[in-house]
Structure formats: C-alpha cells, structure tokens
Amino acid sequence: MRSRTFLLDASLDPRAFAAEVVRAGGDPKPLEEHGRVVAMTAVLDDESTARLERAPGVARVLSAPTPWPKIARRGPGARLVEITVGGAQKDRIVVGDDRPVIIAGPCAVESLEQLEACAKAIAGCGGRLLRGGAYKPRTSPYSFAGHGLTALRLLRQVADRHRMGVVTEVLDPRDVEAVALHADVLQIGARTMSDFALLRAVASVDKPVLLKRSPSATLDDWLHAAEHLANAGARQILLWERGVRGFDDAARNLVDIAAVPLLRMRTDLPVLVDPSHGVGVRRAVLPMAAAAIAAGADGVMVECHPDPGVSRSDGPQALLLSSLPRLFAQVEAIAQAVRPGLDAAAE
Ligand code: PEP
Numbered sequence: 290m291r292s293r294t295f296l297l298d299a300s301l302d303p304r305a306f307a308a309e310v311v312r313a314g315g316d317p318k319p320l321e322e323h324g325r326v327v328a329m330t331a332v333l334d335d336e337s338t339a340r341l342e343r344a345p346g347v348a349r350v351l352s353a354p355t356p357w358p359k360i361a362r363r364g365p366g367a368r369l370v371e372i373t374v375g376g377a378q379k380d381r382i383v384v385g386d387d388r389p390v391i392i393a394g395p396c397a398v399e400s401l402e403q404l405e406a407c408a409k410a411i412a413g414c415g416g417r418l419l420r421g422g423a424y425k426p427r428t429s430p431y432s433f434a435g436h437g438l439t440a441l442r443l444l445r446q447v448a449d450r451h452r453m454g455v456v457t458e459v460l461d462p463r464d465v466e467a468v469a470l471h472a473d474v475l476q477i478g479a480r481t482m483s484d485f486a487l488l489r490a491v492a493s494v495d496k497p498v499l500l501k502r503s504p505s506a507t508l509d510d511w512l513h514a515a516e517h518l519a520n521a522g523a524r525q526i527l528l529w530e531r532g533v534r535g536f537d538d539a540a541r542n543l544v545d546i547a548a549v550p551l552l553r554m555r556t557d558l559p560v561l562v563d564p565s566h567g568v569g570v571r572r573a574v575l576p577m578a579a580a581a582i583a584a585g586a587d588g589v590m591v592e593c594h595p596d597p598g599v600s601r602s603d604g605p606q607a608l609l610l611s612s613l614p615r616l617f618a619q620v621e622a623i624a625q626a627v628r629p630g631l632d633a634a635a636e
Pocket residue numbers: 396422426477478479480501531566
C-alpha cells in the first residue's frame with residue numbers, strides 16, 4: 290500500500306473517478322485548483338493503481354513510498370479535522386485551518402466547583418474545548434489518579450452548560466467505551482503512545498483522537514503510532530507535542546518546537562502543542578504557547594486552575610484563570626500574522 294496521487298485532465302469527471310477509487314478500497318482526497326479538481330490522492334495497492342492509471346483522463350500517477358501511508362502528507366487542503374462536540378446541540382470545530390484551537394482545563398477534575406470555574410473562564414474567552422483528567426497516569430502509584438467515572442460525568446455536565454466539547458485521557462482499553470460516551474475527543478497520553486492494544490481500542494470508537502508524543506519518541510516512532518491508529522480505523526487523529534526529555538531540569542521537558550514544521554512536511558494530521566507539560570513552569574507557558582503558534586501549530590493545550598496552590602496535580606504549571614484572556618488574544622494575534630498562506634509557502 291502506498292499513497293498515490295493521480296493527476297487528472299479537465300476531461301475527467303472527478304466524482305466518477307472518486308467512486309472508482311472507493312471501489313478499489315481507497316479514501317480519495319481531491320486537490321483543487323481554481324475550483325477544479327486537478328488531482329486525487331489515495332492509499333492503494335499496486336494492482337488497483339495500475340488499473341486506475343489506465344482510466345481515460347488520468348494524466349499521470351505519482352507514488353510516494355512512505356512508512357505511514359494512511360497519514361502521509363498529500364498536499365495543501367487535505368489536513369482538516371472536524372470535531373463534533375456537545376450533547377444535544379452538536380456543534381462543529383475545525384482543526385487545521387487558519388484559526389488555531391485552544392484546549393484548556395485543569396490537569397485533573399477535582400470538584401464541580403473547580404471545573405465550573407475553569408469552564409466559565411475558558412468559555413468567556415471563546416474557548417470551545419474543555420480538558421480535564423478523569424483517569425490520570427501518575428509516576429507514583431500513591432499519587433492522586435483521578436475521580437474516574439464521576440469526573441467523566443462532571444466534564445460532560447459542565448461542558449454542556451457552556452456549550453463546549455470534552456477532551457480527556459483514556460488509559461485502559463477497558464475504559465474506552467465509558468470515556469467515548471462522555472467525551473468528544475479521546476486523549477492518548479505520553480506514557481501510552483505505543484500501547485498498541487489501547488490504540489486499537491480507541492480507534493474502534495468513531496471519535497477524534499489526540500495522540501501525545503512520548504518523551505522519548507522520535508518523530509518516526511510517533512508517526513508510526515499514529516499510523517497504527519489510522520490502520521485500526523481512526524479517521525480523525527491529532528498529534529500533540531508535549532516535550533521530550535531534556536538534560537536540564539530547569540524545565541520539566543524540552544518542548545520540541547521544530548517538530549511542528551517537520552511534522553507538517555510529513556503528515557496531514559494537525560499538530561498541537563502542550564506547553565504546560567512541556568515546560569512545567571507557569572510563567573513560561575504563555576511564551577511557549579506563542580512560540581508554538583508562531584511555528585505553525587494548529588493549536589495549544591494549557592492547564593489552568595482557580596487556585597493552583599491547592600491543585601492535586603501539576604499545580605506549578607497551571608495558569609491562573611486571569612491569564613487566559615491574554616493567552617487567547619496572543620494566540621489569535623500570532624495566528625493572524627503567520628497562518629494565512631503558511632501551507633502554500635511551505636511547498
Ligand atoms: C496530561 O495531559 O495531563 C498528562 C498527563 O500529560 P502527558 O501524558 O503529556 O504526561
């Protein structure tokens with residue numbers, strides 16, 4: 290299986306050709322120029338490619354060998370992910386266009402009051418995605434590991450009140466069903482990036498998946514993990530840089546900003562950055578969020594807390610709620626400066 294790009298003549302009916310590609314087992318992605326479909330990309334085997342290549346109106350076929358054919362970069366315009374959020378209301382949020390998304394919330398859901406205060410502040414800034422941990426992976430087995438199902442219910446209830454979507458981590462394949470029932474986006478954490486049984490379980494529910502990078506994963510390891518998700522049926526995958534292990538403990542991790550443009554060259558998957566776990570120091574979170582957006586990230590995730598001093602996890606990196614307006618304004622302003630034309634310029 291490889292990613293193939295069929296260059297099409299004006300004489301060819303793109304809809305009929307797309308139907309042929311689907312019959313051959315591919316998921317065709319049209320590329321348009323001035324309103325006309327000029328090419329179509331799909332992952333196909335050699336036999337189907339040879340047959341389609343002979344179709345009248347196909348000018349040429351380009352084939353790029355790639356170890357991750359299902360998530361490989363196909364070209365401009367192919368990298369949008371739509372997230373459907375909300376209980377009854379079903380709003381859509383697009384990730385990958387010129388407006389970066391901001392995902393925010395507490396590290397762990399601790400109480401209704403704590404979550405409500407965060408959601409109110411985030412929604413007040415225009416934030417649409419509320420993130421909070423219900424099942425927390427912790428280094429020590431004696432640390433607070435989240436309120437589980439109770440936290441999932443609180444997330445749904447509070448997010449619905451503010452017309453937001455829920456993003457939360459799933460750690461165990463046995464919890465996938467319950468998490469998918471309450472959340473709009475399922476997070477795979479850094480520690481479980483290569484837990485292939487978990488990836489398969491998450492891919493089996495039709496929800497967007499945020500795949501964090503393990504602190505020791507190369508881009509190649511990370512993209513292979515994303516390909517596992519895609520191969521198991523996940524249709525909406527987002528990558529999430531959260532810092533790799535550095536040599537200096539001044540920062541919790543080393544945020545790999547270079548990963549953002551390097552991933553954009555390799556894959557169509559949107560790329561987000563988590564400066565909170567990346568740097569681990571409250572005062573450095575806004576500057577690193579700015580750097581991520583300036584580098585072309587499709588969004589950022591930050592942790593916040595109404596009273597970080599009493600947070601049960603990750604207090605030192607939690608933003609004060611009063612910092613959120615600045616974060617939102619800064620992301621918007623930087624995106625306006627760098628996003629338009631970014632894809633074309635990168636070609
Ligand atoms: C988190 O997002 O709360 C978390 C635990 O992060 P990571 O998996 O990146 O360590």
